[in-house]
Amino acid sequence: MGQDYRHFSLDERCEIARLQAEGHSVRQIAAALDRAPSSIARELKRNTGKVVGYKPGHATDRARSRRWKGSKLERNGELRQAVFKALGQGQSPEQVAGRMALLHGSCVISHETIYRFIYAQIARHNDYSWRKYLPRAKARRGFRGQKGGSPANFIQNRVSIAQRPKAVDDRSDPGHWESDLMLFAKYGQAVLTLHDRRSRLLIGQRPANKTANLVVTLLQNLLANLPQDLRKTITFDNGTEFAQHSKLHALHLNTFFCDTHSPWQKGGIENAIGRMRRFLPRKTDLASISEEQFNTLIAIYNNTPRKCLDFKTPAEVFCAQLLHFECESTSPPSRG
Numbered sequence: 001m002g003q004d005y006r007h008f009s010l011d012e013r014c015e016i017a018r019l020q021a022e023g024h025s026v027r028q029i030a031a032a033l034d035r036a037p038s039s040i041a042r043e044l045k046r047n048t049g050k051v052v053g054y055k056p057g058h059a060t061d062r063a064r065s066r067r068w069k070g071s072k073l074e075r076n077g078e079l080r081q082a083v084f085k086a087l088g089q090g091q092s093p094e095q096v097a098g099r100m101a102l103l104h105g106s107c108v109i110s111h112e113t114i115y116r117f118i119y120a121q122i123a124r125h126n127d128y129s130w131r132k133y134l135p136r137a138k139a140r141r142g143f144r145g146q147k148g149g150s151p152a153n154f155i156q157n158r159v160s161i162a163q164r165p166k167a168v169d170d171r172s173d174p175g176h177w178e179s180d181l182m183l184f185a186k187y188g189q190a191v192l193t194l195h196d197r198r199s200r201l202l203i204g205q206r207p208a209n210k211t212a213n214l215v216v217t218l219l220q221n222l223l224a225n226l227p228q229d230l231r232k233t234i235t236f237d238n239g240t241e242f243a244q245h246s247k248l249h250a251l252h253l254n255t256f257f258c259d260t261h262s263p264w265q266k267g268g269i270e271n272a273i274g275r276m277r278r279f280l281p282r283k284t285d286l287a288s289i290s291e292e293q294f295n296t297l298i299a300i301y302n303n304t305p306r307k308c309l310d311f312k313t314p315a316e317v318f319c320a321q322l323l324h325f326e327c328e329s330t331s332p333p334s335r336g
Contacts, residue, residue: 013056098311175232178269199318216244
């Protein structure tokens with residue numbers, strides 16, 4: 001029958017130190033602690049200091065230092081390189097860990113290990129540049145407060161989100177969208193964003209201005225080429241840029257609006273804009289970003305694995321549902 005091995009506790013080491021100081025032998029100490037004499041002898045040999053002798057605290061520290069082999073990211077250079085390459089592309093530690101688990105079929109590294117490694121580097125070297133590997137670039141762990149939405153404006157033919165079909169809420173049905181403007185510090189600069197609730201796909205356009213007529217025209221152009229099954233509803237906040245929403249009804253698209261001061265009711269697009277802020281902070285001058293660079297940033301977002309999609313990417317999920325509806329529309333009718 002196998003033996004049950006266990007490490008010495010601090011209390012046991014205090015007792016060893018007391019008995020040794022009183023002149024007891026190794027076998028007498030072992031009998032008092034109900035331990036094997038060899039365990040006591042090994043403990044004294046390994047953890048006795050040349051200067052301080054056997055001290056409980058010193059012995060505990062020496063034992064811990066032998067067991068610690070460093071973080072997995074310190075021991076595995078290849079894994080560390082892969083993790084930080086993904087972090088450098090804007091993925092969060094949770095997305096990195098989840099994607100690796102999806103590709104390898106088992107857990108490779110936990111997101112907590114990544115977080116602890118980065119914060120350990122900050123504490124150890126006092127180098128705050130390590131925080132730039134994290135989505136929100138925070139030097140300390142914790143939550144930040146979030147501001148609420150802007151005041152609502154009256155919009156003609158406005159339909160409350162309370163009347164939106166309940167099936168939209170669980171995100172299982174494709175074809176339901178959310179839209180908002182991503183604003184910047186320089187007056188007049190904005191990005192019009194469209195977000196698919198099911199796949200989390202993000203579409204972005206840079207309008208020349210925020211007028212309602214231009215915004216609705218861009219939305220019509222973006223949605224018109226989609227199959228009807230992929231354009232059923234769209235949800236806005238109460239900004240005046242969406243005042244011409246009724247023109248979208250020509251696409252058989254039902255429009256709904258959040259309650260006043262409740263941007264969280266279209267949480268998908270709010271989350272998407274927050275993620276895009278990692279690449280396009282509010283202080284960004286959009287005029288300095290080329291169209292190719294802008295499209296690349298949108299592509300990075302859509303090709304980033306998401307926990308809510310079982311670490312698939314929005315592009316993968318959206319292409320799968322688009323292919324499904326295209327196949328449905330081209331399949332021959334069944335013979336009755």
